[in-house]
Amino acid sequence: MTELVSIPAEDWTLHGIVHLPTQSSGKRVGVLLYHENYNTKIGTHRLFRELSERLACAGFYALRYDDRGMCDSPGICDLTIADRLADARAAAKFFRVVYKLDVVVGWGLCLGATIALHTSASSDPQEQPDALMLCSILADPGIVSLPQFGYERVEISKVAQEFFLRGNVFRKLLNAPRSFRSWMRKLGVIVRRHSQGAPKELARMKTTIGRVGGLLAAYDGPCLMIFGEKDSYLEDFTERVNPNDKLKLKEKPNPPEWVLIENGDHTFSSREKTEQLFQITLNWLERFQNREQGADAVGTATGNSAAAD
């Protein structure tokens, strides 16, 4: 069963879908799914939708949402990384408070994993996830310069080269008066993208992603990291972000657990790999839930004995 929800985030409203558990377990555990880049809450090859359904069947709440002014959320927003982080925090708080959850687990894919990790550093405990599941985490800032992130800086020299060296320049100049309006529009876009927003936002994005290593080193909650064996982000993480365990993750009292999916790609895009990802997620959550309930039982027993003393 699903509920369509509206999540307040600063002056915006986010559209979300909550999957309600079909069976009840002891604690109310919710999994908040953070999608990647310019994606929707459906997820690539419907991954988020299917995972949410599987989580609900296993007794967990699941929330998926669209960022402010994107997809099914109202309004139009030129989304920044700060917006994404604010939305993630708002969603976590909403999920915990409205659904009276005992535990919120952040589950993110690619940039979504980066966002999930950042929420762990929030100053408001209600916004912080109690555990993290980070899949194909985007940890190398250089990657966001790729065109799919949409922040590529327009270089005037490249544009001039394109104009003068491709096609018939004489004909272009001859037709220039007729295509004047079109060229002015293009010129406006080029100048804007060269001089303003995008490069600044790219710098902010890189800074945010550049903090991933430090945040991982500082995070002391339960954490599972999942990578596909064939995902280039795995190499980026192990060779650039954390070469030879530079971050000393293995030495932490509660080191992140690692799972490598054999022959898996960045988004686990085959039924077999998707199923493996679901199983890994569900098994880890079950163990996490058992540990939590075990800790509660110990806490209760200790409390009782202290009271008896």
Place this chain on the structure above:
Amino acid sequence: MKVQYFGKPSRRLFGVLDAPPHGARAGLVFCPPFGEEMITTYARLARWSKQLAASGIAVLRFHPFGTGESGGSFADFNVEGAVQDTVTALSYLRDLVGTKPIGLFGLRFGGFLAAQTAIGGRADFLLLWSPIVKLPQYFRELLRIRLMAEAVHLRTEQVTYTTQDMVDDFEAGRTVDVLGYEFSPTLYHQMTKGFSWPEAPNPRNVLLLSRSSERFSAASFPQEWAKCEAFTMSAVTDPPFWENFSSVFPQRFADSSQSWFDQTLALKR
């Protein structure tokens, strides 16, 4: 903006209505592209839908059964069902906009879906962006994408499953996994043999926008299309934005469509 489920309980569809703040001058149903292209273009088409709503056009974006937020699994998705769902979406929007003109918009496979649904005069106008005209060829390309992905990620000797093997599986009644999407034998049969591009444009008012490199011409369509005076074809220079996730908005597709709404269809603001 109204987000909701509609349709029969056994075939629950998800839809988002972007309604103009001061009454609609027309209605438009967005037919989404197929598979991963639906996901890669989702944010950008949603943005355009909101812009159209602000200009007075009520837009219904919906997810065919088996896709997106609608019921069913992807194995339930097929062309015939998607056409039925588009008819359901069209009549849902018709109830909302009353006697105002109502049209269908489709990108890529969504263009095919829109053209199919329009047969029988169900819509007043048709807007197509780089539509898929030859479905069997498109389906073959989809199957090849899986092989290409495997070639990138696996060692050559591990890529042993060919497009012919996939076809054999379909013919034997088995589903085939294409990058996480479960294609059913029904989908295969309908994509390769069951449906073809409509013989004549119906409705008469059609705008087809494509990238110049796609080389659409009157010869790409059945004769009746070429004879139709209200069938307009135009080339734009936007990149093939459906191929990847990006924030790059198809501005020229959107601008040309808006001009057509304003001038040709006289959907004055």
